[in-house]
Amino acid sequence: xxxxxxxxxxxxxxxxxxxxxxxxxxxxxxxxxxxxxxxxxxxxxxxxxxxxxxxxxxxxxxxxxxxxxxxxxxxxxxxxxxxxxxxxxxxxxxxxxxxxxxxxxxxxxxxxxxxxxxxxxxxxxxxxxxxxxxxxxxxxxxxxxxxxxxxxxxxxxxxxxxxxxxxxxxxxxxxxxxxxxxxxxxxxxxxxxxxxxxxxxxxxxxxxxxxxxxxxxxxxxxxxxxxxxxxxxxxxxxxxxxxxxxxxxxxxxxxxxxxxxxxxxxxxxxxxxxxxxxxxxxxxxxxxxxxxxxxxxxxxxxxxxxxxxxxxxxxxxxxxxxxxxxxxxxxxxxxxxxxxxxxxxxxxxxxxxxxxxxxxxxxxxxxxxxxxxxxxxxxxxxxxxxxxxxxxxxxxxxxxxxxxxxxxxxxxxxxxxxxxxxxxxxxxxxxxxxxxxxxxxxxxxxxxxxxxxxxxxxxxxxxxxxxxxxxxxxxxxxxxxxxxxxxxxxxxxxxxxxxxxxxxxxxxxxxxxxxxxxxxxxxxxxxxxxxxxxxxxxxxxxxxxxxxxxxxxxxxxxxxxxxxxxxxxxxxxxxxxxxxxxxxxxxxxxxxxxxxxxxxxxxxxxxxxxxxxxxxxxxxxxxxxxxxxxxxxxxxxxxxxxxxxxxxxxxxxxxxxxxxxxxxxxxxxxxxxxxxxxxxxxxxxxxxxxxxxxxxxxxxxxxxxxxxxxxxxxxxxxxxxxxxxxxxxxxx
DNA sequence: GGGCGGTCTG
Numbered sequence: 001x002x003x004x005x006x007x008x009x010x011x012x013x014x015x016x017x018x019x020x021x022x023x024x025x026x027x028x029x030x031x032x033x034x035x036x037x038x039x040x041x042x043x044x045x046x047x048x049x050x051x052x053x054x055x056x057x058x059x060x061x062x063x064x065x066x067x068x069x070x071x072x073x074x075x076x077x078x079x080x081x082x083x084x085x086x087x088x089x090x091x092x093x094x095x096x097x098x099x100x101x102x103x104x105x106x107x108x109x110x111x112x113x114x115x116x117x118x119x120x121x122x123x124x125x126x127x128x129x130x131x132x133x134x135x136x137x138x139x140x141x142x143x144x145x146x147x148x149x150x151x152x153x154x155x156x157x158x159x160x161x162x163x164x165x166x167x168x169x170x171x172x173x174x175x176x177x178x179x180x181x182x183x184x185x186x187x188x189x190x191x192x193x194x195x196x197x198x199x200x201x202x203x204x205x206x207x208x209x210x211x212x213x214x215x216x217x218x219x220x221x222x223x224x225x226x227x228x229x230x231x232x233x234x235x236x237x238x239x240x241x242x243x244x245x246x247x248x249x250x251x252x253x254x255x256x257x258x259x260x261x262x263x264x265x266x267x268x269x270x271x272x273x274x275x276x277x278x279x280x281x282x283x284x285x286x287x288x289x290x291x292x293x294x295x296x297x298x299x300x301x302x303x304x305x306x307x308x309x310x311x312x313x314x315x316x317x318x319x320x321x322x323x324x325x326x327x328x329x330x331x332x333x334x335x336x337x338x339x340x341x342x343x344x345x346x347x348x349x350x351x352x353x354x355x356x357x358x359x360x361x362x363x364x365x366x367x368x369x370x371x372x373x374x375x376x377x378x379x380x381x382x383x384x385x386x387x388x389x390x391x392x393x394x395x396x397x398x399x400x401x402x403x404x405x406x407x408x409x410x411x412x413x414x415x416x417x418x419x420x421x422x423x424x425x426x427x428x429x430x431x432x433x434x435x436x437x438x439x440x441x442x443x444x445x446x447x448x449x450x451x452x453x454x455x456x457x458x459x460x461x462x463x464x465x466x467x468x469x470x471x472x473x474x475x476x477x478x479x480x481x482x483x484x485x486x487x488x489x490x491x492x493x494x495x496x497x498x499x500x501x502x503x504x505x506x507x508x509x510x511x512x513x514x515x516x517x518x519x520x521x522x523x524x525x526x527x528x529x530x531x532x533x534x535x536x537x538x539x540x541x542x543x544x545x546x547x548x549x550x551x552x553x554x555x556x557x558x559x560x561x562x563x564x565x566x567x568x569x570x571x572x573x574x575x576x577x578x579x580x581x582x583x584x585x586x587x588x589x590x591x592x593x594x595x596x597x598x599x600x601x602x603x604x605x606x607x608x609x610x611x612x613x614x615x616x617x618x619x620x621x622x623x624x625x626x627x628x629x630x631x632x633x634x635x636x637x638x639x640x641x642x643x644x645x646x647x648x649x650x651x652x653x654x655x656x657x658x659x660x661x662x663x664x665x666x667x668x669x670x671x672x673x674x675x676x677x678x679x680x681x682x683x684x685x686x687x688x689x690x691x692x693x694x695x696x697x698x699x700x701x702x703x704x705x706x707x708x709x710x711x712x713x714x715x716x717x718x719x720x721x722x723x724x725x726x727x728x729x730x731x732x
Numbered sequence: 733g734g735g736c737g738g739t740c741t742g
Contacts, residue, residue: 161733193733200734227734262735297736328737335738363738370739398739429740436741464741497742529742 010038012046019049025057044070048077055084060091075105083114087154092118121154130162138166142175149182157188164197173205192218196225203232223249223257231263239266239273258292265298267305277302290315293323300326304333324358332364340368344377357384359393366399373686373713375407376606391419398427405434408684408711408718425456433465438718439728441473448482458490460498467501471508472717472728479505500529507537512546528558600665601686604676611672614663620672627671635701666695670702670710686713700724 015038018031032050040046047070054063067073067081078099085092096115099105107115125148132141145163148155160183167176180198183189195218202211215221215229226249233242246264249256265280266273281299284290290299296319303312316322316330327350334343347365350357357365362381369378382400390396397420404413417423417431428451435444448466451458463486470479483502486492499522506515515534519526531553538547599612611618618624632640666687673683691699691714703710704724712719720727 158733165733191733196733222733224734231735257734259735265736267736294736299736301736323736325737330737332738358737360738367739393738395739400739402739424739426740431740433740459740461741468741500742532742 010034012040012043015040015046016049019046019053022053025054025059028053028057041069042071044072044074044077048080051077052080052084055080060085060088064091073103075099075108075111078103078105079108079110079114082111082118086114086118086121088156093123121152122156122159125152125155126159126162129159129166133162133166133169136169138169141166142170142172155182155186157183157186157191157194160188161191161193161197164194164201168197168201168204171205173201173207176201176205190217192222192225196221196228199225199232200228203228203236206236208232208236208238223254223260226254227257227259227263230260234263234266235268237268239276242266243276258289258295261289261292261295262298265295265302267298267302273302274306274308277306290318291320293319293321293326297323297326297329300329300333304329304337307337309333309337309339324355324361327355328358328360328364331361332367335364335368335371338371340372343368344372344374357388359390359396362390363393363395363399366396366403370399370403370406372608373407373601373684374603374608375409375684376603378403378407392421394420394422394424394427398424398430401427401434402430405430405437406713408713410434410438410440410718423454423456425451425459425462428456429459429461429465432462432469436465436469436472436717438720439472441469441475441478444469444473445475445478445482458486460492460495463492463494464497464501467498467505471501471505474509474729476505476509476511496524496527496529499524499526500533503530503533504536507534508540510537510541512537512541512543516546516549526553528554531557598665598687598689600669600688602669602673603684604673609669609672611665611668613665615665615668618668618672620675623675624668624671627675628667631671631674631702631705634705635698638701638705640697640701664692664695666691666712667698670699673710674702674706674708680707682709682711684711684713688715690715691719696726696730700726 015031015035018034019028022028022031028050035041035046035050047066051063051066054060054066063081063084067077070077078095081095082092082099085095092115096107096111099107099111125144129141129144129148132138132144142163145155145159145166148159160179163179164176167179176198180189183191183194183198188194195214198214199211199218202208202214211229211232215225218225221229226245230242230245230249233239233245242264246256246260249260261280261284266276277299284295284299289295296315300312300315300319303309303315312330312333316326319326327346331343331346331350334340334346343364347357347361350361362385365381366378369375369381381403385391385396385400397416400416401413404410404416413431413434417427420427428447432444432447432451435441435447444466448458448462451462463482466482467479470476470482479502483494483498486498487494492498499518502518503515506512506518512534515537519530519534522530531550535547535550535554538544538550597612599610601608601610603609609618615621666685669685670683673685677683691712696719699710699712699719699721701724702708703721707723710721712721717728
């Protein structure tokens, strides 16, 4: 077609006018062919005009191709290209760089104005957005992006890729899909890096199916794309597929990177891939990947989650370059597995090495303090948080609330709660369960309503917390109302924990028959939690027949658990059924089941003291026993009778029982607390088991006689003793 | 263009 149009040789002006008049790309094609025919391709003026016209027609690819075939481009041609490519700022900047590097031209004022025009359109915006993403200001980066879309239409694939990674962090699937639509609109949806970001976004939002479809659209996935997909499978619990893709990558002969391994390590639920973790570990040893701190941190984490703390610690100790994340992984590993003292001592070690903690570190330490009841250390950490300005971090403030409620300072917790600008569902849950722990059922219910009003959706945990609060405050009607609203208003399918809470509510309130009926009507098979709750209710209300029913189920479901046998034995003793009580204890002994020994902790001047039953080890023992004797004398005058019958495990002589009871660990701790504190000061103790009836009674008397407030945290809740009464209303 | 560490129930 083109050949037919070729005419005899013409001069440059002729072609310039042809170019100027061209109204379609095909006109330009014809003109281009004639220029080639007339050997005018080396004429910069003609070629420049041609390129300019191509750029006017937005045919950037053709313009760039023509330019790359130009032997000696001059400054003017460069300027034309930089200006014409301003809507593809990346290309525009590439031209500018090539101008400086390849040809050594001095750019003129026009060059600069064109570069700046390109920059202000897109690159400047992209730089700001990616800067925000790099500093984890994801919300702000989205705001800037929205601004950019509003003010200029010139976002490019780089913008979208950066924004998508931000959206993936925020898990805003809907926004992500809108950006995906924009990508389709401007024709960069099929760009590999955009697709890779989309794979990552869909994986993080849990839609692994779509993620895989998008991955399949990438023609020849590079390592980064593979890494996104491998880690996507892994964090969605598709461990086998993750490993499969990893093997595929290895077979393709590709050299994997540290990111590949980090993504592959199964740190997410479901746990239990110990063998796989060991083989990844082995692979890392062979390929020297353990020198990489990210990999050794990820392995430390997964071993911790598998309860393999020794393996985790070995990795941590052998890691040549410990980052803050390595320390945090190890500390949280200990804290989450209940090795709270080790967590704290590792924290102190870190401090001695002058390594500054970050919000992640203090969150774990606060969790350890909460479990331990270490109020002194918790307050010290709170000061540190204020000093370092970590208060705005939602994890930190939530952990702080949890620490204060579990250390008995519910008012402090509420102060922190009120001061927060941002609260998520976990924050609300912590405060609600805190009120439950302290027996403040009505406050918990009020807070629950406030939470719904503020637009936060409750989770399963919220309902456990609120039902638990109802149970500990004897709020049967309210509990039943919440349970029903959970199903009908919030569309939740109750799980075993929720059913157990309801059994607990009914059982504690003495509605034992109703509780049994409730269990029988459950749509799922009742487990240890439900029967255990029933047994607890039977103990409070001294019903040995139903206790028998519950324990038969429990012994079958959980034969190794001693607690249930002890509970049943207490119920028998209580009904003077000493034979049965004794035979149960025989079973415990014969089966070599170990009863958790009771112990009580008290903090004096920031130092923790632990007492066990009939403790003989404490250096101030003499004083403690003297104090105890003095108290007993005064209490007997006031009408105290040891609750031997209901509490003791053994059918021994009355006097002997009394001696046994008198040395329960909480009594020792209270006596010690009285000795060590100022007149009128509060005493706080923490017990690992549920407080027994006698100790509860004892503490009520002590609070009356000594005019002290005594706060006791037991395995279930808080008791605040004041003027001879307890905040639980003898209901626990 | 991708990766590791943190809060709430029983």
